[in-house]
Amino acid sequence: MALMVLERVGIVGCGLIGGSLALALRRAGLARHIVGYSPSQASREQAVALGAIDEAVTTAQAAAEGCDLVVLAVPVAATAATMQTVAPSLTAQAMVMDVGSTKGDVVAAARATLGKHLTRFVPAHPIAGKAETGVAHAQATLFRGARVILTPVAETQPEVVARASMLWTAVGARVATLSAATHDEIFAAVSHAPHLFAFAYMQAMLADPAASKAMAWAGPGFRDFTRIAGGDATLWRDVLLANAEQVLQQSKQFRAALTAMEALMENRDSPALHAALLSASQGRAAWAQATANDGASYAATAAPAASDNAH
């Protein structure tokens, strides 16, 4: 199947992800005309000024009208309402794609709102981002080498999934397909739960005046461990609530592992503590190795070399 140029693309939510996808589609020569909507006038104007969109409109409906592709790049919590708003404006051939970090809730929202358009709905999760948010930081290369996970529903037509896959591949992403449930289970374990832990650790530090003062002495270990606690509060509130069941399950397992290690410390069980630390350390090393081989280069480009055992 050839990758046809999209005559009209609607970006609902011109933020970092929406703006970057617009820039990337344009650079790849895949979109003739891009219409964008954001609730903030400043974002809309900036998106036009940066060349991410050709035309700014003042409603989500207007952004969706007459499009071949409608991208919903809004906060996770706003997805259901946005779908409901745009559904009546969708043409019969419009592919609809979201870019949220959770998928079960998005699929449920789509089922409740998209009606016949469900056959052309492709839930997508591009694993890409940067510290800064907003369209001002959008870049055409954001998805290069990044993973994008598609979680089509049973109703999604296979050729629409194939087309979505080709679009993401064309902007440099590595595409995979999972069920929404599997996606949410996986990302609860490897992303959402660790974010919760990092946020909780920072909370605990800030609640304790002595620990709070101690942060002045923190080094590279603290820096890396807490980096994800610097994430956007609104985004993470939405993710944690959307995937609450899976995240709570992971958190429970984590607390069990932690209290088990605490018990080894309390009992001064040196051999068992060593064995636990060693298996964790070897597991981390194996992951880094596998990731490096995978070409994802997360581990390879990892942290500054001169810090790993500083403590």
Added chain:
Amino acid sequence: MALMVLERVGIVGCGLIGGSLALALRRAGLARHIVGYSPSQASREQAVALGAIDEAVTTAQAAAEGCDLVVLAVPVAATAATMQTVAPSLTAQAMVMDVGSTKGDVVAAARATLGKHLTRFVPAHPIAGKAETGVAHAQATLFRGARVILTPVAETQPEVVARASMLWTAVGARVATLSAATHDEIFAAVSHAPHLFAFAYMQAMLADPAASKAMAWAGPGFRDFTRIAGGDATLWRDVLLANAEQVLQQSKQFRAALTAMEALMENRDSPALHAALLSASQGRAAWAQATANDGASYAATAAPAASDNAH
């Protein structure tokens, strides 16, 4: 007080830290003759080959004999036994310094073993390291810009502390002085406890087959959050046991913060969850800002820009 050249320096434990300090003292022109001991013959030979030490000896006593400065760069758990071994060989003017990551246990060991030499004992904790251990990775510049914390005991002569401070400053470190108790409380909070949490998280992931498989999908957030779980198991067993009381206290506070956030998720208390995430996120941002201003540049050189909000 002028910084006199040391006629003879004894390095007990020619690993990454001991070897790097030897190289740094030599490069700074502060040591005329450096004697080194390691239990492993290979390490001793490598230390000579790399120019870290002038002479390898086969006992800790021999390394300490006739020295102006004796550096104990052995694993934390071996400190007490090493002090006992070298004490009889110490000259009356020998300054003794350790480089361990915990200080309360080292001070207790010194009190039990060093006798009159306690007046010339300066417990030190250089906050420096790298992913690789061993003298093969030693480098003269390891301490440049690094913090070194001295925790002199009441008996330590002020001029000996001043001299130790000048030595570390001469090799590029930024020196501070704390009590051993304050040191251990601080590093439990900002380093030891987060290490425990990262190790426990890896343990929980490895114990769950689904989560274990999910690691193939892990991205930069996971990478940074777990980096410290790749630390050396023996070193971290020793640190966690040496500072167990403080670390357990921090872990308890952390679990309380975590279960509180879990409760907000269970109750779908969106505003309170947002407030908690926001305060954590702002606390992390404030730390990064303060660290950048401090010139430590931990935060500034932090993580690859294109990943912070990827999840």
